[in-house]
Amino acid sequence: MMDSLTGSLTIAGSGLQAQSMRLRVVSENLANAESTGKTPGADAFRRKLISFENITQDGGLNLVDLKSITRDLSDFRIERDASHPAADANGDVKYPNVSTMIELADMREAGRNYEANLQVMKQARQMISMTLDMMKER
16 A cells, blocks of 8 residues: 555656646647638637546546547637638638737636645655655654
8 A cells, every 4th residue: 555645746747747747738838829721711729628537546546547639629810801812702711719818817827726736745755755865863
């Protein structure tokens, strides 16, 4: 059986990995926020959505794991620009369904969650180190 401090490190590590994946998806969305189709009438980039699930590891640890990365099926933003290479017959261009404000809020939340998990790891490491120091003194 795993001790609680080592378990804390494992749990926080899974949280760090999850938030890292979340930041990657947000980065892709932001990078493609203006990516239109290449041909007239073609679909633009679709926002990616990430979801997680709880998994129980041997020893009773509840970890977070990637469940899926899917595409947001909400409507594209349509703008009229007949001179654009991706404009359809009506002069409309499909732009990605990415909201920069939503992505920035997601990035901030993921960053805070990442920092919280990192702090848990630092605290657990410090407690393990203090315990080892106390055992050496005996």
